[in-house]
Amino acid sequence: MRFLATLFRRLMYAFFLLVAVLVLNFMLIHLAPGDPADVIAGEMGGATEEMLADIRAAYGLDKPIAEQLFVYLGKVARGDLGHSFYFNQPVTDLILERVGATILLVITALALSVFAGTFLGVLASRKPNGFFSHFVTVFSLLGYAAPVFWTGMMLLILFASWVPIFPVSGMYNVALNGGRLARAFDIFHHLMLPMLTLAIIYLAQYSRLSRASMLDVLGSDYIRTARAKGVSERMIIYKHALKNAILPVVTMAGLQMSYLFSGAILVETVFNWPGLGRLAFESILRRDYPTILGILFFSTFIVISANLLTDLSYRLIDPRIHAGAK
C-alpha cells in the first residue's frame, strides 16, 4: 500500500517534470531572438511568407501567449511534436525511427560500466594500497580526462584502420544477407566500439566510486560485527559489504542518465550511429528547432523513466527507503 502510494506520487511527479520540459521548450522558442515563426521554420529568416503563415496558424502564434502554450501542449498530448521542415517529416516519426539505436547504445554502455566498474572497484578495495588499487585510481583519472569523442576517434584509428577488426561506421552492414542471428551479430559488431567508447568514462567513474564506497563500508561497525561472527572474508566482501556499497553506485547511475545521453550525442556523431544523438547533431547544423526541441523532450522522457527505474531498484536494495524511513 505504501509502495503503491509512493509509486503513484513518483508517477505524478514524473508527469509534472515532463510538462515542465514542454513549457521550457515553449519558452525557448519565444525567448530566442527573432520571430517565433521564423525559429520554428528553422530557415534563418529565409522561409517563405506562405510557410510562415501556415506555422502561425498551426501554432496559434497570433493568439495570446497563454493560449499559445495551451495549443502547444495540446499538440504534444496528441503525439504531435511538430513538423521538421528540413527533413520534411513529422518530428515524432523522425524520433521514433532512431530512438531504438540510442537506447541500445546507452543501455549496453551503462550495463557494462556499472557491472565492470563495480567489479573493478571491489577488487581494488581489497588491497587499498596494492598495485591494482593504484591501477584503478590512475585508470579512472585517465578515463575521466579524455574527451569521449576523441577516445572514440582514437579507437577508430586503432581498431578500424590500423588493426581493422571493427567496422568504421553505422549500425549494420546494408549489404548483409543472412538470418536473424547473423544480423544480430552484425549489429553487435558495429556496436562494440561506440559502446566501449561511451562505457570507458563511466567505467572509470564507477570503479572509483565503488572502490571508495567499499572502503567506507568495510570500515563500518556492522562489518566488524560480521567478522566477530566468524563470517569468511569472501562473504564479508560479496555479501555484507557489497550490498551496502552498491547503494551510492545505484544513486549515481540514476543521476548520470542524462550525462550518458549527452555522451551518446558525441559518440553517435563519431561513429555515425543512427540514433537520436546524430539526429540532434544534424538538426543543430540545420537550425531545425522543432526536431531539436522534440529530441530534448524525448530524451528527457527517457531519462525520467530511467530515473524512476533506478529509484525503484534502490528501494529493493535498501529496506530503509522502502518504508519512507530515513
Place this chain on the structure above:
Amino acid sequence: MSDTSALLTVENLQIEFDVRQGVATVINNLSFSVNRGETLGIVGESGCGKSVTALAIMGLVPSPPGRVAAGRILLEGENLLQADESRLRQIRGNEIAMIFQEPMTSLNPVFKIGHQIAETIRIHQGLGRSAAHRRAVDMLESVDIPAAEKRAGEYPYQLSGGMRQRVMIAMALACNPKVLIADEPTTALDVTVQAQIFDLLKDIQQRTGTAIIFITHDMGSIAEMAHRVAVMYAGRKVEDGSVDHLLVNPRHPYTRGLIACVPHLEKNPSVQRRPLTEIPGVVPSLLLRDKGCPFEPRCACAIQKCKEAMPPEYHQKAGHTTACWLNAPGSDIPDSPLEVLKESTLEANMQTRPSAGGGKFSEEILLRVNNLKIHFPRKRTHPFARRSAVHAVDGVSFNIRRGTTFGIVGESGSGKTTTALGIMRLVNITSGRVTLGNEDITRMGGAQLRRIRRRMQFIFQDPYSSLNPHMRAGAIVREPMDLLDVGEKSGRDSHVADLFAKSGLRPEQRAYFPHQFSGGQRQRIGVARALASQPDLLVCDEPVSALDVAIQSQILNLLSDLQAEFNLTYLFISHDLGVVQYLCDEIAVMYLGRIVEQADRISLFKSPLHPYTWALLSAVPSAKPGQSRTGKRIHLKGDTPSPIDPGPGCRFAQRCPFAEADAKCISEMPALREIKKGHRVACHQVTDDGIAPQDELSVKLKA
C-alpha cells in the same frame, strides 16, 4: 601468573599501532584471566586500551596499522595468537562472541535481523536454512523480544536501540560461546533499558555458565555486573581483584580517583555538597614511553621514585594486585594512599570552594516557564496521510529562583533539550509563555531578543561539535561580546583573557584552534563563551555527558565555582541522576514531553512519588558492591514510546506497572499536583497525602 584452570588467559600482551609520529604502544604487558561462569570487569577512561584488548582476543586488531607485538592469549590452553585465520573464524562467534557499544550501527542495515542471527548458526553449526531460522527465533525469544517470529522478519532500522542490543546479544549467544565480550554494551542506552540488559546478561550467565568480559567506564556497572575487576590505565593494568574487595578497599590512586570523582546516587543526599575529587589532566599520549609510572603526571600522591621507575605488581590479600609504589610492602610511605589523596586534593579544594548553591535560596524568580508546548509537524508520507506532529514538549511549567540550579532529568527523547532550546528561543515555541525576570520573551525578536540573549546563554553537550573549527579559541569567546555589544571594545581582549583563566585555561591558549584542545578543555571554552556576555542564566544541556568520568568532575567543579562567584542561575539538563543529585537544588523529572514529578533534591531522592521516578532511581547501578544485587529492582516494560500524537491518557501508562489498577490512567492525563510544599507529581494514583502506588505495593508485600 599462568593459571591453568582458567578458561581464557591473557599473558603479557603488548599491542602497537603505527601512527604518524611513530609507534604507539597501546597495550603494555597486560595479563589477566577469566574462569567459567565468571564475569571479569575491565574499567578505565577512554583511550586506556579496553576495546583494543577485546579486539585482540577476537583476533580483530585492525592491521595495519596495529599489531600484536608480544604475549599469549590462551583459550583452554590453545594460543589464539598462533592460530591461523580459518581456526580463528571457527572460534569467533562460536567459542568467543562479542557485542559492541553502538547497537545503532553494529547491525547490517540491509539484512533482516532473523537472517543475521541465523547466519552465525549456519556458519558454525551447519544447520539448514529453516532450522537455523527456527533457532534464530528461539534466540530472539530467549533475549525477551516479544513477537519474536515477526521481529525476525524486520530490518534493524525498525528496532529501537535497546531492541537492537538484544538482537546483538542473541546473535552473540546463538552458538553458546564459552566467552562473551561485552564492550560498553549499554553506554548508548537509557538507564532503564540498561537495567533490562544487565538483568538479561546475568540471567544468561546463570543459565549457560558463559564467562563474560564486561568492559565499561562506569564503576556502578562494574559493581552490579562483575565478579572480578581489572582497572586499566594507559594500556596497563594498574589494579585487579575481586569486586567485593577492590571497590571497598581500592588501593591504587587511579582507582580511588575513578571512584571518588563520580557523584554517586544516594538515597539520602546530604544537605551540604562537597566538591568532587578531580583527576587533573588527560590520559597521556601513548607515544611517550617514559620510564616512570604512567599515571605520575596526574597522580596526587606521586613520589620521587614514581618518575624514575615503573612500579611492579604487588600482591595484596585475596588475589588483589596493584601496581603502585605506595603499595610496596614494608615501604615507609603510608599504606593507604587515600589519606594522601584527601590531603592533597579534597581538603584543599574544600577550603577554597564554597558549596554550590548551598544555604539559603533567594526568593526572586528569574525564569518562569508557563505551559510550554513545542510541536514539530511531521512530513506526510503521502498526500492523503493524516497530519501529525511530534509533541516534543507538551505543557511544561516551572520556575527557577535566582542563584539556584534547576535540574531536568529524563531519558532520551523526553524533551529535555527541546525545552532548553525553546527557552533560549532557538526553536519555535508552539504555545505557552517564557518570562525572564519580568519580561515576556516568548515572541521577542530583533534587537530586543539580542538584548535578552546577553542575559541567558547556552552550554552545549558535544564539545567536539559546539565550537566552530575555523575560529581561534579567543575569537570564539570574544564573539558574543562583539555581537551582543557587551562592555567597552577596548576592554574585551583582557576580558577574554580573564575568562580563560577563570575557566581553567591558560590565556596563551587563545590563539589555538578547537582541534588542538582535549574534550574537557573544549568544554571549558564553551563555558567561557557562555560567560562572555555576563549572563544571569546559564542553560547547560548535558554539559558533561560526552566527557570521561575524570573530566566530568573537573567541569562540574568548575560550574559550581563559577556559580558561587557570579551568582549564576543554572538550568541543568542531564540523563545522569547522580550528577543531577549532586548539582541541582530543584529537580524536574521529564517523560515524553511532560514533567511527571518535581521537587527539591532531598525529597525527590528520599521519597520519590511518581512510579517513573521510582523506576528510574532503582535502575541506576550503585557503586557499592552487593547493594544493588540484593536491592529490589523495578522492571519497566519496553522502551519509551514515540511522542508522535500521543493518546489522551497518562504518558507513562504503557510502561507503568500500576496502570491497570485505575481506568483513568489510560483515559485521562494526570495533572501536576502539589502534594507537599514544593513537591509536585502527575499521577492519578498518588494520594493527596503522598502515598504512592509503589508504597502500597510494598505495604501489601510486607503483609
Place this chain on the structure above:
Amino acid sequence: MRFSKEKTAGRDLDDVVPVDHPLKEMWRMFFKNRAALFGLGLLLTIILMALLGPLLYHIDPFEIVWAPLAPPGEEGYLLGTDYLGRDILAGIIYGAKATLVVGTAAALCTVCIGVTVGAVAGFYGGWVDNALMRVTEFFQVLPPLLFAMVLVTLFSPKLMIISISIGVVSWPGVARLTRGEFLKIREREYVMAARSIGSSNLRIIWKVILPNALPPLIVTATLIIGVAILFEAGLSYLGLSDPNIMSWGFMIGSSREYIFESWWAVTFPGVAIFLTVLAVSLVGDGFTDAFNPKLRQL
C-alpha cells in the same frame, strides 16, 4: 575501529604550539602531494602557453600555410597541417585560450548558481528547500549537452554565451552537494551556538557554515573546471564554437572526416584537452587528499 577519540584524549596540550588556520594547514598538505604538484605544474605550463604562446609563435591558426594533410615535421610544421593546410601547432597554442577562458568562466558560473541554490535550500529547509530541489531535479533530467547545444544555437556561439550555457546546464550537481553540506553542518552545535549569541542568518551562512563547507566545495569547483573544459570541447567539436576563436574541440570536429588520412589533426588537439583536464583533476584530487581528515590522521 574508531581511534579518533582515543587520540584526542591522548593529546598533550602543553607541547602544542598555536597553528595556522585549518585551511592553511590543508594547503601545506597539498604541497606535499607529488601528483598534485605535477598537475599544478602542468596546468601552469598550459596557462603560460596560452598567455605567451601567441607572442612567440606568430602563425595564424586559421590561415592556410602549407599543403593540406602534411604529416608532423614536414616543412617545419612540427605537428603537421590539417585538411585545409592550417598549422596544427598554431591551433593548439591559440586554442588554449578558448579552453581556459570558457573552462574557468563556466566553472565560475556553475559554482555561483549551484552554491547559491544549494546554500539557500540547505539552510532554510522546509518548503524553500522543497521548491529549489524540484527545480534542481528538473535541470538534472535535461541532457546537459543537448540543452547547452539548444541554448548556444538559439543565442549565438560567443564565448560568453557558451560559458553561461555550460553553467546553466551543469549547476545541479554543485547545488546538491552544497545543500548536503549545509544540511549536515546546520545540525552541528556550533551553528546553534552562533544563533544563541545573536548571529544573524546571513552571518551564520557566511561566517559559520560556508567556511566549514568550503573543503568539498573547493574540490568540486576544481573538478568542475575539468568538466567545463570537456563540455566546451564537446560543443566546439559539434561546431558550436565562436567562429573567430580557435579551439581544440573545433579542430577535432573539423577534421572529423579525415581521421584516417591525418590522425595527427585529431590526435594532438585531443591530447591537449586530455592533459589540461588531467592537470585540473590532479589538482582536485590533491585538494581531496589534503582535506580528508581521515587520511590526515595517519
